[in-house]
Amino acid sequence: MEQASPENAGAAPAAEVREISRDEIKRRLDDPALLLVDVLPREAYAAEHIPRSVNLPLAEVEQRAPQLLPERSADIAAYCAKFT
Amino acid sequence: MGYTNVRHYHAGIADWKEAGLPIESAPAIVEPSLPVEPQSTEQSSLSPAARTRPQQPTISRSRQWGNALLDLIESLSPTQIFFVWLGMVVLCGLLYWLTGFSRRPGLVDSGRPIAGTLDGLLSALYFSFVTTTSVGYGDVLPLGPVRILSIFEAVTGLLIFGALVAKFVSRRQDQLVRDIYNVTFEARLDRVQTNLHLVLSELQSIAMMCDEGVTQPQRVGVRLESAVLVFGGELRAIHSLLYSPQRAPEEAVLEALLIALAAALRTLSDVLTCLPVGFNRAPTLESALGNIRALADEICAECVPQVYAPALAMWMDRAQEAARKIA
Numbered sequence: 001m002e003q004a005s006p007e008n009a010g011a012a013p014a015a016e017v018r019e020i021s022r023d024e025i026k027r028r029l030d031d032p033a034l035l036l037v038d039v040l041p042r043e044a045y046a047a048e049h050i051p052r053s054v055n056l057p058l059a060e061v062e063q064r065a066p067q068l069l070p071e072r073s074a075d076i077a078a079y080c081a082k083f084t
Numbered sequence: 085m086g087y088t089n090v091r092h093y094h095a096g097i098a099d100w101k102e103a104g105l106p107i108e109s110a111p112a113i114v115e116p117s118l119p120v121e122p123q124s125t126e127q128s129s130l131s132p133a134a135r136t137r138p139q140q141p142t143i144s145r146s147r148q149w150g151n152a153l154l155d156l157i158e159s160l161s162p163t164q165i166f167f168v169w170l171g172m173v174v175l176c177g178l179l180y181w182l183t184g185f186s187r188r189p190g191l192v193d194s195g196r197p198i199a200g201t202l203d204g205l206l207s208a209l210y211f212s213f214v215t216t217t218s219v220g221y222g223d224v225l226p227l228g229p230v231r232i233l234s235i236f237e238a239v240t241g242l243l244i245f246g247a248l249v250a251k252f253v254s255r256r257q258d259q260l261v262r263d264i265y266n267v268t269f270e271a272r273l274d275r276v277q278t279n280l281h282l283v284l285s286e287l288q289s290i291a292m293m294c295d296e297g298v299t300q301p302q303r304v305g306v307r308l309e310s311a312v313l314v315f316g317g318e319l320r321a322i323h324s325l326l327y328s329p330q331r332a333p334e335e336a337v338l339e340a341l342l343i344a345l346a347a348a349l350r351t352l353s354d355v356l357t358c359l360p361v362g363f364n365r366a367p368t369l370e371s372a373l374g375n376i377r378a379l380a381d382e383i384c385a386e387c388v389p390q391v392y393a394p395a396l397a398m399w400m401d402r403a404q405e406a407a408r409k410i411a
Contacts, residue, residue, distance in 0.1 A: 020091035022099060040097070041382065048107045050100055059323050059379050065087075072086045079093035079100075 020077045025050070035069060037078045050079065162251045169216075169244045176237045177212035181205045183230055190230030194223060216241030272321070273333055273341075279318045280344040286311040287351040294358040301363050308355065309369045315348060316372045316379075323379045326388045326400075335393055342399035349380055349406035356411055373410060380407030 028034045029051065036053035038045050045055040056068055058080070069076060093100075101107060157165070183190035184204045189197035191211055198204040211224040215234045218241070226234045290308055298304050322341055325333065332338070356373075365373075382388075384404040385397030392400070 017090055017092045020093050022093070022095060022103060022105075025093060025100075026103075026105060038097075046109065048097065048101070048109050050097065051106055051108045058375065059320060059327070059382065062320065063324060069087070073088050076087060076090045077093055078090060079096050082094075082096040082098045 025077055033075055035074050035076045037069070037076055039078055039080050044081070053079075157247045157251075162248060162255070165244060165248045165251060169241065169248065172237070172240060172244065173212050173216050174209065176216070176233065177205075177209035179233060180211060180226075180230060181208035184208070188228065190227055190233075192225050192227060198224070212237065217245075218242060269333075273337060276318050276321045277337075277341055277344065279314055280341065280348060283311050283315045283318065284344055284348045284351060287315075287348060287355055291351055291355045291358065294355055298360055298363075301360065304359070305363070305366060305369070309366055309372070312352070312369055312372045312376065315352070316375050319345065319376055319379050323383060326383060326390075332390075335396065338392075339396055339399065342396060342403060345380075345383075346399055346402040346406055349376075349403055349410065352376070353406060353409040353411070377407055377410050380404060380410075383407075 025034075025036070036050055038049045038053045038055050039058045039061070040049075040055075041057045041059075042055060045057075049055065054068060056064060097107075160168070180191050181198075181200060181204055184198050184200040189199065191198040191208060193207055198207050207224060211226070211234075213219075214221055214224070215238050218238055286307065290304060290311065293304060322345060325338075325341075333341075380403055384400050385392065388400065
């Protein structure tokens with residue numbers, strides 16, 4: 001993780017995680033190469049999630065990511081409720 | 085964590101719904117959460133795609149039987165297995181002996197048929213042991229249908245004996261694995277506690293700096309950021325401790341953790357409100373704070389899966405309350 005120095009504090013978030021657009025997800029909804037990951041808690045996932053996505057609550061990422069997403073180079077799209 | 089190709093769908097599921105795109109709802113796939121506790125996890129190596137697919141109920145019958153047998157052996161203690169073995173040997177011995185009452189005795193000892201007498205019973209039991217241990221001296225011989233029974237006995241005896249040996253070996257191994265797990269668990273718990281107190285004292289000294297009027301916002305920012313990052317990690321550990329208590333810590337230990345957690349959260353929200361209006365928060369600080377809020381919000385007496393003692397429940401609620409004040 002990039003340690004933000006005070007100088008660039010307040011600047012735009014470091015672009016270490018690229019963005020994926022809604023259209024791309026929509027287009028590749030049937031593409032098994034794109035792994036959709038729902039990082040919301042279990043209850044939220046149970047209520048609604050994008051089809052074909054797997055649930056990996058943020059709190060459990062460290063423990064379960066290796067199990068759930070064994071491929072480090074896989075094409076992964078993560079989403080939550082709304083990025084804040 | 086080494087993932088190279090992760091992209092974030094910033095607008096999230098809210099935007100997805102707004103666009104009128106399809107939504108699915110289903111209970112989350114419940115999977116064992118915390119690591120460690122050694123158990124056979126046949127599925128853990130499957131790819132995510134294979135995981136989400138519903139389990140097909142077409143496991144072959146023989147496989148089911150095999151599993152049932154393994155489960156049975158698993159559930160028996162070594163002593164029980166030994167007695168099962170002994171029972172089988174005696175039972176077969178009795179069956180051999182019973183043939184001695186018929187007109188065609190099933191066993192012959194040096195050419196003479198074994199009759200249904202006390203002597204015959206001893207010989208039959210002797211034959212049974214010799215067969216099942218696959219020693220096979222050959223002084224007593226089976227005849228006719230008894231041959232089938234003796235072969236069956238030999239095979240079953242070997243299998244049960246193998247299970248017994250395996251049981252002893254794996255028992256030792258399980259013990260070792262459990263010991264290792266316990267040691268690491270204790271060590272981890274200690275570390276969480278220490279770190280939490282360090283975070284707390286760091287936050288308190290930042291709060292003091294802040295109360296005296298921040299003269300160097302940059303230095304405060306850096307200190308606050310590293311404290312918050314460490315705090316986030318430890319909070320995650322506590323969260324998973326509460327959510328997947330494979331081995332619950334002692335109540336006193338847990339209480340100490342929760343007290344420190346609530347205090348740290350409260351101090352953190354104090355520090356944040358005390359910072360001057362013009363204080364710029366670095367993105368890393370902001371996202372770490374978001375994590376802390378989200379995790380701590382899930383720590384309360386009602387939301388954790390287990391019921392804890394009232395004292396613990398109260399501290400959990402305090403922690404959640406404090407976390408909600410973090411702006």
